[in-house]
Amino acid sequence: MPASDxxxxxxxxxxxxxxxxxxxxxxxxxxxxxxxxxxxxTRVARPEVPASExxxxxxxxxxxxxxIEASEAMVRSRIGxxxxxxxxxxxxFAACARRLGTRWEEDRLSFADVAIAVTELHRLHxxxxxxxxxxxxxxxxxxxxxxTLPRQTHTFGIILAAEAFRQAGxxxxxxxxxxxxxxxxxxxxxxxxxxxxxxxxFDPVQPxxxxxxxxxxxxxxxxxxxxxxxAADLHGTLQPGTPVQVVxxxxxxxxxxxxxx
Numbered sequence: 001m002p003a004s005d006x007x008x009x010x011x012x013x014x015x016x017x018x019x020x021x022x023x024x025x026x027x028x029x030x031x032x033x034x035x036x037x038x039x040x041x042t043r044v045a046r047p048e049v050p051a052s053e054x055x056x057x058x059x060x061x062x063x064x065x066x067x068i069e070a071s072e073a074m075v076r077s078r079i080g081x082x083x084x085x086x087x088x089x090x091x092x093f094a095a096c097a098r099r100l101g102t103r104w105e106e107d108r109l110s111f112a113d114v115a116i117a118v119t120e121l122h123r124l125h126x127x128x129x130x131x132x133x134x135x136x137x138x139x140x141x142x143x144x145x146x147x148t149l150p151r152q153t154h155t156f157g158i159i160l161a162a163e164a165f166r167q168a169g170x171x172x173x174x175x176x177x178x179x180x181x182x183x184x185x186x187x188x189x190x191x192x193x194x195x196x197x198x199x200x201x202f203d204p205v206q207p208x209x210x211x212x213x214x215x216x217x218x219x220x221x222x223x224x225x226x227x228x229x230x231a232a233d234l235h236g237t238l239q240p241g242t243p244v245q246v247v248x249x250x251x252x253x254x255x256x257x258x259x260x261x
Contacts, residue, residue, distance in 0.1 A: 036163040040097035050088050056095050063120040064113045089128045119156045126176045146196040147175040147183045154200040164250040180211045194257045199230040
């Protein structure tokens with residue numbers, strides 16, 4: 001049945017879940033998204049790209065369509081179990097990021113399309129790329145862990161927040177769709193200066209509450225920044241005194257950690 005003229009249009013993820021909380025300006029968003037693409041594109045020095053131009057173009061199309069399963073199958077079919085497969089996967093991701101940037105510059109993709117593709121590209125890298133990077137914290141840099149749980153679908157905002165923290169000089173560990181025990185283990189091992197989580201209005205409250213509780217039980221204190229459209233509602237369910245600060249945008253998140261430090 002067609003929608004009536006009075007029906008409210010469905011909002012895209014970029015309209016509802018940008019930043020770590022509420023939407024920053026469009027110029028700020030576009031700048032951070034470009035930096036996120038550049039970060040992926042330059043992650044590997046002189047990467048080998050075991051794929052044709054048509055392969056990269058097709059993969060970009062799947063990412064824009066949010067078909068993460070087909071994207072993963074496509075990459076795995078190309079790299080298989082070849083020696084150095086993680087380097088080969090990173091080479092594909094870097095080429096894909098560059099192609100997305102070119103499409104955007106040529107107005108072949110909208111900002112919303114690129115926002116979706118950036119999110120899916122990070123998810124794909126998490127699934128296929130270099131998963132077992134040594135956990136090394138640089139002594140002269142502030143460190144933050146940004147993470148989402150499985151089935152949290154609105155991850156674009158936390159990706160942008162992580163990139164903004166990188167540009168502010170932070171060392172950032174971004175973990176998407178990770179199990180609570182994996183997130184807590186990384187926090188325990190890295191002892192970051194801040195942890196960033198996100199809550200949309202569609203995310204179940206209990207898994208996030210349990211994750212926050214597990215972080216609190218660690219033998220050291222770490223500020224928890226909570227963003228997203230559902231952050232305030234989730235915060236209202238926590239015990240009084242829980243060290244969680246609701247942040248409404250990237251700037252307030254950076255101010256919060258500066259105050260905590």
